[in-house]
Amino acid sequence: MADSLYERLGGHSTLFEAMHRLYEKMQNDPVISHYFADMDIESLTRKQVSFMTRAFGGQSPSERRSLKEIHAGLNISNHDFNVLVRLLQETLTEIGIEIKLQHEVMAIIEDVRESVVSDSTDN
Numbered sequence: 298m299a300d301s302l303y304e305r306l307g308g309h310s311t312l313f314e315a316m317h318r319l320y321e322k323m324q325n326d327p328v329i330s331h332y333f334a335d336m337d338i339e340s341l342t343r344k345q346v347s348f349m350t351r352a353f354g355g356q357s358p359s360e361r362r363s364l365k366e367i368h369a370g371l372n373i374s375n376h377d378f379n380v381l382v383r384l385l386q387e388t389l390t391e392i393g394i395e396i397k398l399q400h401e402v403m404a405i406i407e408d409v410r411e412s413v414v415s416d417s418t419d420n
Contacts, residue, residue: 301354302401306394308355309346315388316345322384329380332371352405364412372415382406 306312320342324333333341348364350357385406389399 303350303353303355305398306353312346312349315392316342318391319385319388322388323381326380326384329377364409368413373413375414378410378414
């Protein structure tokens with residue numbers, strides 16, 4: 298059996314480092330930083346690592362709410378989501394993730410776009 302994407306990325310320590318760096322970037326990005334004002338970033342990082350672990354084939358407890366429920370009311374646009382994608386790809390490059398694995402990650406991230414982007418936004 299082939300190693301999961303989670304394992305090929307380097308497991309928990311790699312995902313934690315990536316998400317920690319990603320949230321720093323998102324907090325400082327002029328387009329999407331407002332989503333993270335007054336948020337517990339450490340808690341968000343842990344939740345994101347848990348989600349990514351499951352999404353990439355690792356073992357982690359399931360979230361009780363769907364991604365759509367979690368992001369409801371945030372009015373995240375496609376443009377905002379594209380900023381996240383760009384920042385994630387930058388982060389993965391910075392921590393040395395090979396491009397083939399980055400493409401696998403991005404395919405999974407694109408699969409959740411509809412659950413994160415608000416129906417009412419058309420950017």
